[in-house]
Amino acid sequence: MKVNVFSLSIPFITNPPSDWIDQWAVQLYVKVEDGEFGWGETLVAGSGIIGAYSSVISELIKPFLEENEINSPYELENLLEKIMFSAGNCGVVTGAISSVEMALWGLKSRRMKVPLAELFGGKSKSVVKVYGSFPRFSKIEDVIKAVEISKEKGFDFIKLHQSPSTILETVKKIREKYKELKIAIDLNSPFDLNKAKDFSEKISKYEIEWIEEPLWPPNDYSSLEKLTKVSPVPIAAGENEYTVYGFKKLLESGISYLQPDIAKIGGVSKFLKILELASSYNVKVAPHDRPDRSPVSLIYVLNLALAREMEIVEYPIADFPEDLFSVPVFKNGYVKPPENVEINEEALVKYPYINKIRILHFSDLEDKLIKHD
Ligand SMILES: [Mg+2]
Incomplete structure (x- = not known):
């Protein structure tokens, strides 16, 4: 081969x-x-x-x-x-x-x-429910503008990645304008248990779908269990979990949404095992996807979602380059994926890898790495 x-x-x-x-x-x-x-x-x-x-x-x-x-x-x-x-x-x-x-x-x-969906067990539906996963924006006004554009595009559910120091204010502003919009919050593991408890209390009045990875480190299962017992908002996690045993511990911690990433854990076979495991715990699966402009692993997840049970799939708010891929079709919060991944190989030369240091200022790193006057 x-x-x-x-x-x-x-x-x-x-x-x-x-x-x-x-x-x-x-x-x-x-x-x-x-x-x-x-x-x-x-x-x-x-x-x-x-x-x-x-x-x-x-x-x-x-x-x-x-x-x-x-x-x-x-x-x-x-x-x-x-x-x-x-x-x-x-x-x-x-x-x-x-x-x-x-x-x-x-x-x-x-x-x-x-089609892939047939290999994965056969289609039980023709479209998949998705949510619009926001990148981080430097200003709250930019987040509001992105919400407006996403609503117009057809998203009724979004997830924010703003820094822990600005997220409460951002959600407050969004809620003032948009009462019906479903909002999830991805913290990317900034807090200890006490800060996470405090945050879940404060954010709960804005009717949040879930808080994602509130704790550092993300695999501190015993603190997670203590948090899920008291948090008024459902807790989601799983994008930094890799083994079946790790996923089992995560499920036993009492989280509400499990978020495996097919492009991190080892592919489709492992993903299928984790789907089965989650269903035995009655926990909903909401797969993680890096919401960049690359649909390759996402197409596998969407085809799995056509055949298997999944709550909702993470999806980019940016459009995919159509010169490169046959892309999923998005309409009113639902997606119809292509039956397999098609790439225009000749067009790959348009996107050569640019070698540079890339430090993602997510979680609370922004507050730690950027000096404020
Ligand atoms: Mg996440």
Whole structure:
């Protein structure tokens, strides 16, 4: 099997422009070919360390697949986790596995001449409910403008990534104008338990759908359990969880929404295991997606959502580059995905990877890294 790795920088363009223009302009794709072909995507984490992910693929997964005949994505995921377990089955390792694993599903779908959703169990619906995931904006007025534009576009549910120091004020302003809009808040792990309890109390009067990753560190399951017992607002987490055992602990902490990321955990096979696990705990799954302008891993999630039970899927408010992809069709808060990932390979040269340091000022880093006068 042939494996090709593509490092790209697809510019992150929103109206108004956000603070994360450079930080979200980093994409890593894989194409596998064996008669037919399939595409996959690894989510390179916020720090933009693309070389670490791509070298796991180039140095190990690519030669491994060239020498061994493996057609089962499930088998591939399991074998690669075992081969690399001493490097840690999380982060860079499972991220690198993800793109290759999902590309095998793409190839399988073409080989069998069936849409991805058929491989995943068959369509039970024709469209998927999504919410508009906002990047961070530097000014509250920009957030309000982005809300206006998103409402016009058809979103009735949004999620904010403003800094912990400005989020209360931002939500207050949005609520004054928009009574019906559904709002979730993503904190990206800034608080200790007491601050998180205090925040959940203060924000509860604005009728929030969920608070996402309120605690640092995100895998402090015992503090999370204490928080879910008292928080008046539902708690969501899961985008920084990797193993089935970790997800189990997260589910046992009493969270209301589980948010696995298919491009971080190891691909479709692992995602299916986690869906089953969540349903045994009666917890809703609301998958994480980096809301940049890259739809590759998202197309796999949307096709899974056509076949399986999911509450809602994270979705960008920025448009995808149509010269590069056959893109999902968004209408009134729902999305119809393409049946498989299609990429105009010749157009990839328009988005060469731009090598620079990328530090995502999310969570409370903005308050810590920028000196205020
Ligand atoms: Mg998040």
